[in-house]
Amino acid sequence: MLRHVVAKRRYDLQTPAGQRQRHVTIEFGRPIKEHIDYRCFYRIEGFGGQLVRYAAGIDAVQALLLAMAGAASYVYTSDEFKAGLISWNGDSNLGLPLIELDGDDRVPNPMLKLIV
Secondary structure (H helix, E strand, O other): OOOOEEEEEEEEEOOOOOOOOEEEEEEEEOOEEEOOEEEEEEEEEOOOOEEEEEEEEOOHHHHHHHHHHHHHHHHHOOHHHHOOOEEEOOEOOOOOOEEEEOOOOOOOOOOEEEEO
């Protein structure tokens, strides 16, 4: 459950001429401790509904970072982004971190590399 929003970003979503301006909004909740790990919930709105998910990490920083990467993955793989319809400050770089696996995709290396 998303409580205590600590960060929020709004993106522009192009619409056909004559339609009202639309936006995609991402909100990140404060990481919360659960047992020995942390969870960080995030919400994405603007793709025709609302999506709430979470990422888990060993500490609050890792949980928040993985939540941001999860939201980035969702947005960057959306049909709207692929069609060039989403921007932030007029740019297609949405300023969200991505995490990619180092090495061969067929045999993923557990070492993760953060790219921004």
